[in-house]
Amino acid sequence: MAATTTSSDVKLIGGWPSPFVMRPRIALNIKSVGYEFLQEQLGSKSELLLKSNPVHKKIPVLIHGDRPICESLVIVQYIDAVWASGPSILPSDPYDCATARFWAAYIDDKWFPSLSGIAKAQGEEAQKAALDQVVEGLVLLEDAFVKCSKGKAFFGGDTIGYLDIALGCYLGWIRVTENMNNRKLLDEAKTPNLVTWADKFCSDGSVKDVMPETDKLAEFAKVLMAKFRAPPPN
Numbered sequence: 001m002a003a004t005t006t007s008s009d010v011k012l013i014g015g016w017p018s019p020f021v022m023r024p025r026i027a028l029n030i031k032s033v034g035y036e037f038l039q040e041q042l043g044s045k046s047e048l049l050l051k052s053n054p055v056h057k058k059i060p061v062l063i064h065g066d067r068p069i070c071e072s073l074v075i076v077q078y079i080d081a082v083w084a085s086g087p088s089i090l091p092s093d094p095y096d097c098a099t100a101r102f103w104a105a106y107i108d109d110k111w112f113p114s115l116s117g118i119a120k121a122q123g124e125e126a127q128k129a130a131l132d133q134v135v136e137g138l139v140l141l142e143d144a145f146v147k148c149s150k151g152k153a154f155f156g157g158d159t160i161g162y163l164d165i166a167l168g169c170y171l172g173w174i175r176v177t178e179n180m181n182n183r184k185l186l187d188e189a190k191t192p193n194l195v196t197w198a199d200k201f202c203s204d205g206s207v208k209d210v211m212p213e214t215d216k217l218a219e220f221a222k223v224l225m226a227k228f229r230a231p232p233p234n
Contacts, residue, residue: 171202
């Protein structure tokens with residue numbers, strides 16, 4: 001039986017530009033769970049965040065009742081387990097589930113650092129090498145998509161699943177990176193299935209209202225880079 005939830009039961013501490021915050025937002029939308037979105041400001045941490053996530057002191061944090069749950073993919077797993085409303089997010093087959101978890105870990109541990117490394121690369125050669133590394137990872141994920149989707153629209157099959165959320169949350173930042181570097185990362189030649197998948201993912205009802213606009217995200221990226229490159233205070 002589907003759980004009935006009001007927004008007062010569920011709070012999400014986060015920020016609109018964060019790909020990690022997008023993950024629980026999409027999962028909550030898939031499950032049709034109402035929630036209160038408590039946005040943190042760049043450069044400051046609220047008392048509620050520090051109290052709710054004293055270990056990492058990072059967003060996102062889901063507060064269900066008075067219990068905090070931290071780390072984006074852990075939160076997605078929790079949402080899937082707690083609310084029976086909407087389709088399942090994690091695959092029911094143990095092998096498919098293990099495969100989805102493996103690739104989600106690869107995305108966060110190996111692929112995402114290469115994406116974020118583009119902005120930190122010094123010089124043209126270093127930047128090209130960083131861009132090449134991102135594309136190499138996407139080619140691996142193209143192959144994973146073919147195997148996981150089994151000919152369907154998403155990694156999760158007919159509907160958005162765990163691995164779709166794990167990778168899809170970065171699509172806004174991929175677009176910003178493409179625009180800033182004048183180079184396609186997702187392209188028809190090397191990743192045709194992922195190009196089609198990305199369009200379907202972004203137009204899905206659970207995603208389109210939480211996916212940041214590219215121009216707005218690009219402006220935020222400029223602020224972030226200026227902050228990153230600013231000399232430390234004396």
